[in-house]
Amino acid sequence: MTVDSADSTAAAQQAQPPRKRAAAKKTAAKKATHTKKAAAKKSPKRSPETAPRETPQGQSELVQLLTPEGERVANPEFDAYVDAVTDDELRGLYRDMVMSRRFDAEAVTLQRQGELGLWPSLLGQEAAQVGSGRATRRDDYVFPTYREHGVAWCRGVDPTNLLGMFRGVNNGGWDPGSNNFHLYTIVIGSQTLHATGYAMGAAKDGTDSAVIAYFGDGASSQGDVAESFTFAAVYNAPVVFFCQNNQWAISEPTERQTRVPLYQRAQGYGFPGVRVDGNDVLACLAVTRWALERARRGEGPTLVEAFTYRMGAHTTSDDPTRYRADDERASWEAKDPIERLRAYLASQTDTDEGFFAELDAESEALGKRVREVVRAMPDPGHMAIFENVYADGHALVDEERAQFAAYQASFADEPAGEGV
Amino acid sequence: MTVDSADSTAAAQQAQPPRKRAAAKKTAAKKATHTKKAAAKKSPKRSPETAPRETPQGQSELVQLLTPEGERVANPEFDAYVDAVTDDELRGLYRDMVMSRRFDAEAVTLQRQGELGLWPSLLGQEAAQVGSGRATRRDDYVFPTYREHGVAWCRGVDPTNLLGMFRGVNNGGWDPGSNNFHLYTIVIGSQTLHATGYAMGAAKDGTDSAVIAYFGDGASSQGDVAESFTFAAVYNAPVVFFCQNNQWAISEPTERQTRVPLYQRAQGYGFPGVRVDGNDVLACLAVTRWALERARRGEGPTLVEAFTYRMGAHTTSDDPTRYRADDERASWEAKDPIERLRAYLASQTDTDEGFFAELDAESEALGKRVREVVRAMPDPGHMAIFENVYADGHALVDEERAQFAAYQASFADEPAGEGV
Amino acid sequence: MAVKKLPIAKAINESLRTALENDPKVLVMGEDVGKLGGVFRVTDGLQKDFGEERVIDTPLAESGIVGTAIGLALRGYRPVVEIQFDGFVFPAYDQIVTQLAKMHARALGKVKVPVVIRIPYGGGIGAVEHHSESPEALFAHVAGLKVVSPSNASDAYWMLQQAIQSDDPVIYFEPKRRYWDKSEVDTEAVPGALHRAVVAREGADLTLAAYGPMVKVCMEAAAAAEEEGKSLEVVDLRSISPMDFDTVQRSVEKTRRLVVVHEAPVFLGSGAELAARITERCFYHLEAPVLRVGGYHAPYPPARLEDEYLPGLDRVLDAVDRSLAY
Amino acid sequence: MAVKKLPIAKAINESLRTALENDPKVLVMGEDVGKLGGVFRVTDGLQKDFGEERVIDTPLAESGIVGTAIGLALRGYRPVVEIQFDGFVFPAYDQIVTQLAKMHARALGKVKVPVVIRIPYGGGIGAVEHHSESPEALFAHVAGLKVVSPSNASDAYWMLQQAIQSDDPVIYFEPKRRYWDKSEVDTEAVPGALHRAVVAREGADLTLAAYGPMVKVCMEAAAAAEEEGKSLEVVDLRSISPMDFDTVQRSVEKTRRLVVVHEAPVFLGSGAELAARITERCFYHLEAPVLRVGGYHAPYPPARLEDEYLPGLDRVLDAVDRSLAY
Numbered sequence A, B: 001m002t003v004d005s006a007d008s009t010a011a012a013q014q015a016q017p018p019r020k021r022a023a024a025k026k027t028a029a030k031k032a033t034h035t036k037k038a039a040a041k042k043s044p045k046r047s048p049e050t051a052p053r054e055t056p057q058g059q060s061e062l063v064q065l066l067t068p069e070g071e072r073v074a075n076p077e078f079d080a081y082v083d084a085v086t087d088d089e090l091r092g093l094y095r096d097m098v099m100s101r102r103f104d105a106e107a108v109t110l111q112r113q114g115e116l117g118l119w120p121s122l123l124g125q126e127a128a129q130v131g132s133g134r135a136t137r138r139d140d141y142v143f144p145t146y147r148e149h150g151v152a153w154c155r156g157v158d159p160t161n162l163l164g165m166f167r168g169v170n171n172g173g174w175d176p177g178s179n180n181f182h183l184y185t186i187v188i189g190s191q192t193l194h195a196t197g198y199a200m201g202a203a204k205d206g207t208d209s210a211v212i213a214y215f216g217d218g219a220s221s222q223g224d225v226a227e228s229f230t231f232a233a234v235y236n237a238p239v240v241f242f243c244q245n246n247q248w249a250i251s252e253p254t255e256r257q258t259r260v261p262l263y264q265r266a267q268g269y270g271f272p273g274v275r276v277d278g279n280d281v282l283a284c285l286a287v288t289r290w291a292l293e294r295a296r297r298g299e300g301p302t303l304v305e306a307f308t309y310r311m312g313a314h315t316t317s318d319d320p321t322r323y324r325a326d327d328e329r330a331s332w333e334a335k336d337p338i339e340r341l342r343a344y345l346a347s348q349t350d351t352d353e354g355f356f357a358e359l360d361a362e363s364e365a366l367g368k369r370v371r372e373v374v375r376a377m378p379d380p381g382h383m384a385i386f387e388n389v390y391a392d393g394h395a396l397v398d399e400e401r402a403q404f405a406a407y408q409a410s411f412a413d414e415p416a417g418e419g420v
Numbered sequence C, D: 001m002a003v004k005k006l007p008i009a010k011a012i013n014e015s016l017r018t019a020l021e022n023d024p025k026v027l028v029m030g031e032d033v034g035k036l037g038g039v040f041r042v043t044d045g046l047q048k049d050f051g052e053e054r055v056i057d058t059p060l061a062e063s064g065i066v067g068t069a070i071g072l073a074l075r076g077y078r079p080v081v082e083i084q085f086d087g088f089v090f091p092a093y094d095q096i097v098t099q100l101a102k103m104h105a106r107a108l109g110k111v112k113v114p115v116v117i118r119i120p121y122g123g124g125i126g127a128v129e130h131h132s133e134s135p136e137a138l139f140a141h142v143a144g145l146k147v148v149s150p151s152n153a154s155d156a157y158w159m160l161q162q163a164i165q166s167d168d169p170v171i172y173f174e175p176k177r178r179y180w181d182k183s184e185v186d187t188e189a190v191p192g193a194l195h196r197a198v199v200a201r202e203g204a205d206l207t208l209a210a211y212g213p214m215v216k217v218c219m220e221a222a223a224a225a226e227e228e229g230k231s232l233e234v235v236d237l238r239s240i241s242p243m244d245f246d247t248v249q250r251s252v253e254k255t256r257r258l259v260v261v262h263e264a265p266v267f268l269g270s271g272a273e274l275a276a277r278i279t280e281r282c283f284y285h286l287e288a289p290v291l292r293v294g295g296y297h298a299p300y301p302p303a304r305l306e307d308e309y310l311p312g313l314d315r316v317l318d319a320v321d322r323s324l325a326y
């Protein structure tokens, strides 16, 4: 039902021998003759703010497969990566986006109600996250920032796991290994190096797994991100740098970070960069598949800039009215990633109202579950302060733990308050 | 006698109004009709290792005005920046290179004799340093690494000042303000940010002074260098990033830092990058003048990659035989920057043997003076440990200073050993 | 009117405003300091009034912020840099300790780098990871830096004025959980020396020494102890480097007991230095070892645990009791 | 033969070789660690024997080195990272303190990041700026890291083995000026625990505590003091985080006097912690305050002044005398 490349493209991929093979032939999918039955292919409409320009790969600047109105446009370079996508899979992508948005909205509400301390909303970025997230294979590894709730969803992470850190009961705490989805990283840019190192390791292991590192337009300025480009290029690491350019870093517009489109950054490090319409889930799926397959074939890193928009506040603590105009948001609402796919599904596939109604119910159920789980989420016990500081123990931690326990015990007449 | 743009190009330049004017017209020098009398202009010979390629500016990849054999080749883009250079000025450049090399050789010898603890030789990089150094104006500001002895020379810094830190009597210690030549910076890459900030300040002040930041091929990997590119681009700072790609970072070849030519790095940050033959003093002069004039006109930063070769060891502590072949060095000896200008002077100008003989004597005198000054260089007094830690004083430093003095005094029967 | 009752955040805002007005070389730089006025609104309205050339939104790169501030200082400016939260200063740590701290000495005094780095620090605001740390010891150990932290609005105003006027780099730690605590600021007063500690409350039986956010806790502890008949003196250290050992020494020579309180982990925290130093200076006066109350040797915990992690009234009083029991 | 007399540098080299041989997941990474064998030749010959995939010359970017090492550790590798000199670790400081130190706790124990960071540290080699520093306190203050420093070849060999085997990040400080000091290494011995201090010399009158390069100075001081009839005990701390207070306490309960010696600046150096802690533990045993001998609150000076800056025999003995005079 959902597009997971473990089922589709990657199935073909898995038949191929691992990395460093067949650098010439692009991909099995490229040869696929299956075309979308009703997808009228015409030349892409471009966002007016960016003049058409050639990427290093000779693609036109903004890769778009679905217009804001939900019309399918042809793209000779990238069509092949989604030609095999079935209507069911398209509905899967739609569902992913709706569920991600519903989850996100619930978290915003929970924050307002005081159940969470903070929440960074993904509103508007569903296509970038679902398109890229669904392009990954099970054995790929994802290094998110703190906003990739939609990617987490695609990776099969229980969304309630994401709430612990924003409720203040842990600093992440899910097992990164169970879904190959690393912990959220708050220090901007740091995770791009972890991703690069992980990818170097994957290559050393002789697998054809790839790694994807998420980061923002603001993060592009951090030295760590530049260093990750250098390491990835020098070691030809199988990593995709996926930049969600949502045009804002808290209150700063992208012009405070760069004066040229961010995807161009890659070229100076010796690997390709592509800008994709980040509100077009199909384009994001196609471009990320292309980039991941490059990685699998041993062609090294790629930078994908998903051009999108942060429709909400930076986090629930933020007040965007201080720094940006309302009409900016309005213009982006017209490019809503969910509406666009819905328009396509409604006009070009046999998706009936029942599907949408069922999904409504399903997403409401998700909201309810999230609410319940959060409200029931226990506070950690006090002693958790001292847990997992070290893997092999540490004498000072032991000493302080013992002192703390004794100190707590001295209030023995008071309730213990140990939570779990 | 020497080419100092305070005398030549810059004189014309000074007549112009400051920054942010005349962005269209390239430079006064461009209109100069004076051409080298005997400079046969033919198409450039390229180093075989780099295929000709277009830079963002449409220049052919490696800017070269003098071949290794000393023949002048035409370059439509950059000739204008050196057309006004007189034979006397060429002899000045030659002298700068010879004096820099002589000074450097003396320092190496002094290190061997135990007078210096360490010395990073500039051998082979004289043209890159003298060409770029002579392109600067008096009011420009230079941020060197630790190897820019030739630039220091051009800036009028007494070369013996450079020896203090390598003798271990100070950590730099010359007054950066007196020649607008900042202290050597050892932590790789840091100074590129200082240069960028300084340039931002120069622009704020409404001057048309520019700033030049030196760094190496190895340094290009440091996050600080990338961040300086970002800041310089975003604030359109009048700074020239001058990368001496001497192809080695201690034992690591440039391929450990990048897989594409370094000058291309700039494009992804939105400013031009140019590769110049770093062993061609005339080309370095021309390209750096061009870049500095862009800065003065408010056109922002430029990256210049001077492609050169570290002919000696990384420092006197290094043993290059462990990691590179002798024949590599031999092939670069054929491109010696000094020999190349000498060939040109001998064949294309009326420079007579007397000039070379006089220069020999002059450089020997420099060697002698350096030797004498170093040997007479006093050790700092012990109390210098506590000097200049703070500008406004610090109670703990005062306390420790007093304790130290008392402790020293307790050895009153022993000789004071206070040096100065 | 020169005397106003202000919250700390507003006192800092006014102090920045005064500095921008008085000296055209003063710049304010950092992430989101412009239109947004910073995530705590500390720089609110400054860009509007002084323009983008003086109140500068920077790229998201802390090393770049501090590194370019150094360059601007070399050019004659006096940049006041904001680091958005304590946990985000580390990308700039190299520029701070290898460049900012050492450049004046490297140049034998021939250049000055008067950069102020403002860092909202400490916990107690229910934040996520990296937003509640107290890294002051990591700066105070480094020669060439000065490190201060005000505990009230008046000090917030004046210590920032003095930090900006200083020709030395100053790390100015702002007690973020006290940002909205109000007290009187006399903007025409003659302030005390930047690096002097003050006796915030006199007492006879034991000295509590603290700075920044913990001063309030210590004052409350002293008030509570008074009810039990114990007379505690509270020293507000104000400056961590240099640390005013003299004032603490005088106090301890009187009270003969010292408890040091800070949010930072105890192990190698600034209390270790104060304990070692005061023990040396007051060896024959001390009736009890110097005790320390602070964070544990663990990452700052998730918000739901921070009340247990942070030194509070009870833990301070517990240490007071232990000290008095000697 | 399992027992060899080796210089420290060579013992580290052998230890790396053993680790590379025993565990295919061990990697050696850093600037110039390959063909050159590192600027001190500590990794000499390893790339030749284990190949470029295991002994990796990295780009010149310390944050990148540590950051990618973290990623490799997450993938199951055990990277041993070399930082070329003490003063060049700071570009990696953010990755070390915000990522490496905290990731295990952040994941509630579900990931491990067994990265070892080798740092040649300390002065006495006549080097230029940034090549002689002792930044260990800046790491020891940070929870999540372990910090050790061997003083002899046997410890150099074994402590590195143990650091590599540890599932925690370990900062391994190498006393670079002792690299060529030789002593016996038994590569088949059963080593003591990594974080235990050892009594390197027994004595009755006063305890000297030190680690890394200063152990030798303390041993010499003890020998010199013996001639004057003073019996000094020398404790080689070996581990700075955790610090083995128990062993020092036992020693001080016997000798009743403690002098701590390190090259790092005294102010907020690790000696401050040891002084504070031992004073608390041994308050009624101490005949004199714990005295500290270390660097001054100043940037490490130019080479011609380092003999005055570094704690040497005379300064240690001076402190011994001052302590004994109480």
Ligand SMILES: Cc1ncc(C[n+]2csc(CCOP(=O)(O)OP(=O)(O)O)c2C)c(N)n1
Binding pocket: A147, A186, A187, A188, A215, A216, A217, A218, A219, A220, A246, A248, A249, A250, A310, A314, C031, C060, C062, C084, C088, C091
């Ligand atoms: C090193 C660091 N500096 C500052 C911050 C504070 N901060 C959190 S998010 C953010 C903006 C990030 O912008 P961007 O990278 O575009 O990602 P977005 O939030 O838009 O998804 C900032 C400045 C941080 N988390 N880490």
Ligand SMILES: Cc1ncc(C[n+]2csc(CCOP(=O)(O)OP(=O)(O)O)c2C)c(N)n1
Binding pocket: B147, B186, B187, B188, B215, B216, B217, B218, B219, B220, B246, B248, B249, B250, B310, B314, D031, D060, D062, D084, D088, D091
């Ligand atoms: C941050 C930092 N890391 C490591 C070093 C040690 N180091 C000194 S010079 C050097 C190589 C520099 O290479 P490059 O930038 O190419 O300059 P070059 O020496 O070739 O002129 C290294 C690694 C340093 N000085 N600073």
Ligand SMILES: [Mg+2]
Binding pocket: A216, A217, A218, A244, A245, A246, A247, A248, A249, A250
């Ligand atoms: Mg953004």
Ligand SMILES: [Mg+2]
Binding pocket: B216, B217, B218, B244, B245, B246, B247, B248, B249, B250
């Ligand atoms: Mg080089």
